[in-house]
Amino acid sequence: MSSVRTRIPPSPTGYLHVGNAWAAFFNWLFARRHGGRVVLRIEDTDPTRSSPEYERAIYEDLRWLGMDWDEGPDVGGPYGPYRQSERTELYREAAEALLRAGAAYPCYCTPEEIEQERQRALAERRPYRYSGRCRTRPEQEIRALRAAGVRPALRLDVGRFHDPAWSSGWLERRREEGGPERLYVVVHDLIRGEVAFALDELDDFIVVRSDGTALYNFANVVDDHDMRITHVLRAVEHLSNTPRQVLLYRALGWEPPQFAHLPVLVGPDRRKLSKRHGDAALREYRDELFLPEALRNFFALMAWYPEDGREIFSTEELVRRFDLSQVGRASPVFDRQKLVWMNGEYMRRALREDPERVVELVAGYLVRHGLLPGPPTSDQRVYVRRVVEVLGERIKEGSDVLRYGDFFFLDLPRYDPQAVEAYLRGEQAAAV
């Protein structure tokens, strides 16, 4: 059996997102568990939203989390380039291969025409599927369109797969109760089991846009194949795309990788964790003094329990025990409160084992919050060290430093209004 290769495919359109970091961690765990390799691929196909700064930030955040990778834009590797923006030629070649094989055809339909088709389907209350008009468009019509400067998109000819010569061995014949026999693309998902998609539900989808750029599904297939990815662990939102991708692999004569569709991390409102939640960027947790080892432990416990009754696991243990078949299928809510508790566990451990590390972190936090003018002088460091000693196990996250210790750095303390009412307004208070 060939050795395991997984991938981490962030888009440099913003800071590394907690949900992506979580999925990245599972990919990393799985690869490390099986002695495999991790590939980092930068998905920067959208030039208007991607930036080198974000790419650097992603490396930084992933490394901070304790992730490492064996191949990637920054470390090189035998199957590069590892940036999608540098792979357009490869997509073009693959598109030509599709065309040569007769698995795809150019489509000259305009967005307006497609929209009309869709509206008609809607009005007639039948599911919309592309008509396949361009598959049989007369030659002279095509010539005329070309002459008029219309550039075609490329569509996969899904109908082709009904031909046994194209589909033997990997499409399955099944008969729903009372229905006719149909062909199915069956995804053998490592987490969800068999998921079957009827071939005739799929229409001829676009593979390359008329401007020549590859669609996500297509670029992904080409990349994962070229990079010899054996296991694709990604969020369920990609499950519906998987049959299309499988068709693409097969049309190109390639063997698809194994798939495992992870649940989606959601916020307290049960909606997908996003920038709307305000605290979706991994680095905000770093800034709030969450420790990477705490985050790793916490991440592991979302959708997976290595063992019931225990919560604290070292990363080494997690690697040793990781088992995809035990990963849950329901969307876990990212529970910040529990993270705070767990961070407290690790913070107390750090205080015991490496207090200087905590001093360092707290000093940085104080600087960020304006309680220290800048990087501490050696005197200030001594002071911060003593503050940390005093605060001790009260520190579970950054805000606790302020909550319990801001007066160490202020001329006048900030009073809690409730406490003032309760204690300082009393009869004896003035006398005291």
Place this chain on the structure above:
RNA sequence: GGCCCCAUCGUCUAGAGGCCUAGGAUACCGCCCUCUCAAGGCGGAGACGGGGAUUCGAAUUCCCCUGGGGCCA
């Protein structure tokens, strides 16, 4: 609209037919420890979305519904 995924305490989850009067953790509430807070100890409250079916027996299997989410446009 079609297709796909999901469903146990507020939250993370254990549970793979009888071990379940549904276990643990977190959060919450008490009590203890204690000059305060934190940590810790002890205790409490808190869940199988609904309906059928299979079975001697279902949280666990099957079907339907409901509710969330996603993909395709």
